[in-house]
Amino acid sequence: MNGKERIQATLEHRKTDRAALAYEATFEVTKELVKYFGIDKLSGLPISQVGTFQSPIGEKEVGIDQEIELQRRLGVDLVKVACPTNSKKTIGNWFGMPLISRKDDGKIIGAWEIGFTEFKYPYGTYIEIDNYPPC
16 A cells, blocks of 8 residues: 555545554654654755754754655655745744744744744754634
């Protein structure tokens, strides 16, 4: 079975050859896996402007091309489709969601006025939603 067939069979509650796989991780884990598999050294895989994973603001070490190859190597069946960001109009992305600006208090405002906060931990920075836009 290929990934599409596996997902379709899963949705229809039919038997599959194996469980369908998805991948989601922090930027630091993704970056290390890209290095581990040597994907960062492959020619023809330029670092693109955006990535689907939660990269630190301004981080450009891993792009969508490397992420796609990583998912291929891991045998991922289900991928996230993220909206593109324009580096001239945004300060970064959160799983593909544009981060638009940073306020004086450090709070980050994303698309649709979603609020984000950065949390530091020993291996880097984690960005998480802290409030949703008004209805």
